Amino acid sequence: FPSDVFNSIVLNIDLNKYEDAFKLCNRLIEYGVNQEFFNQKLFDKMKTDSLSWNNFIQKFDKYHKKYLQKTNFELKKEIHNLLASDQKNFCNKDPVSGAIPNILMQDTVFDRVYDILTEYGYPNYNLIGVNIDNDTVLVGQDINTIIQHYYQENYKDLDDLASILLKEVYKGKLLPANFMKWDEFRFEPYHHYGKFLIIKPLYKDDLYFFKINMDSTRIAKFNKNRKDIFLFPVEDAIKKIIFKVKNPNSKFIFINYGLVQYNNFPYQLVGKAFEKINLDDY
Numbered sequence: 001f002p003s004d005v006f007n008s009i010v011l012n013i014d015l016n017k018y019e020d021a022f023k024l025c026n027r028l029i030e031y032g033v034n035q036e037f038f039n040q041k042l043f044d045k046m047k048t049d050s051l052s053w054n055n056f057i058q059k060f061d062k063y064h065k066k067y068l069q070k071t072n073f074e075l076k077k078e079i080h081n082l083l084a085s086d087q088k089n090f091c092n093k094d095p096v097s098g099a100i101p102n103i104l105m106q107d108t109v110f111d112r113v114y115d116i117l118t119e120y121g122y123p124n125y126n127l128i129g130v131n132i133d134n135d136t137v138l139v140g141q142d143i144n145t146i147i148q149h150y151y152q153e154n155y156k157d158l159d160d161l162a163s164i165l166l167k168e169v170y171k172g173k174l175l176p177a178n179f180m181k182w183d184e185f186r187f188e189p190y191h192h193y194g195k196f197l198i199i200k201p202l203y204k205d206d207l208y209f210f211k212i213n214m215d216s217t218r219i220a221k222f223n224k225n226r227k228d229i230f231l232f233p234v235e236d237a238i239k240k241i242i243f244k245v246k247n248p249n250s251k252f253i254f255i256n257y258g259l260v261q262y263n264n265f266p267y268q269l270v271g272k273a274f275e276k277i278n279l280d281d282y
Contacts (some may be wrong), residue, residue: 001093001175002130003253010042010251022056029063042251065260067129075120076128082109083142090149100153110155113146117161122168144178149186162186169229169273170258176231194222194234 005027012021025038035057045054086109087102099204101107120127123143150161162183180193182233223233244250 002028002125003175004279005031007252013042013045018049018052021046022052026059028061028130029060030066031125032067033132037132070126071129072123073184075116075123078112079116079123079128079142080085082112083145085109086146093101106153109146109149110153113143113150114157114161116143117164117168121171122165122174124173126173140178148185148193151182154185158186166229171226176226176229179229180226180231191218191222192227193229193231194219 005024007253009021009028010026012018014023026042028037038057039182044269046056051131083106089102089106089109093099094101116123123141128141147161148163151158155161165174165182169176169179184191184193219234226233
């Protein structure tokens with residue numbers, strides 16, 4: 001996955017393994033990363049090897065051509081337009097009732113997304129490339145937001161949709177963490193993968209006890225379900241959370257911990273509590 005490639009680049013740069021980092025950068029170009037992406041500070045250390053850097057830039061078009069040849073730009077544009085319609089509806093929901101202003105439009109969007117998934121499978125980076133925002137490779141495709149809304153609205157054929165997406169996980173086309181994030185809605189108010197397991201304890205003054213508060217039987221059940229979709233266990237998710245909080249300036253991409261959503265995680269609020277946690281204890 002592009003996020004894995006990016007994280008490998010970060011690691012290789014930290015280890016001064018520039019030759020490996022350049023090879024990985026070429027893979028990102030094949031996924032649709034533009035040349036401006038490499039202007040970020042992350043790559044300054046690689047630029048100290050001016051000969052290798054100039055050679056890398058000169059070969060940019062070679063790898064970019066592969067992206068142009070394999071990418072379905074018509075489908076990419078259609079999905080982008082579907083997202084625009086979806087956002088127009090969901091950003092204007094009734095604040096009291098939660099009603100969608102244009103149900104017919106949303107039904108059309110959902111039905112078309114279902115058809116796309118049936119015809120193409122999950123349209124990942126190999127089919128439509130990656131989305132880029134400034135100096136970060138975005139993990140989520142435009143279709144991800146629509147799929148989440150599909151689940152949240154409990155739209156028709158939800159079990160069929162889950163079956164289609166699960167097959168895409170097994171094919172290695174869809175991130176398990178993304179599937180978990182959506183599919184957990186089918187099991188509300190119960191948990192199947194433990195997605196929301198530690199959100200409430202995180203808001204308490206002292207997080208040192210959140211591990212103890214977890215029932216071992218439930219954790220074992222969650223981990224079994226997570227293993228079935230190739231998702232790391234709860235304990236590893238906790239380690240990722242702790243690492244992120246203790247290393248706020250890290251360039252690594254943290255997709256989804258499988259317990260909390262990255263963008264909504266209250267890092268600053270719980271930072272002091274995490275200082276009491278020894279990562280080696282996990």
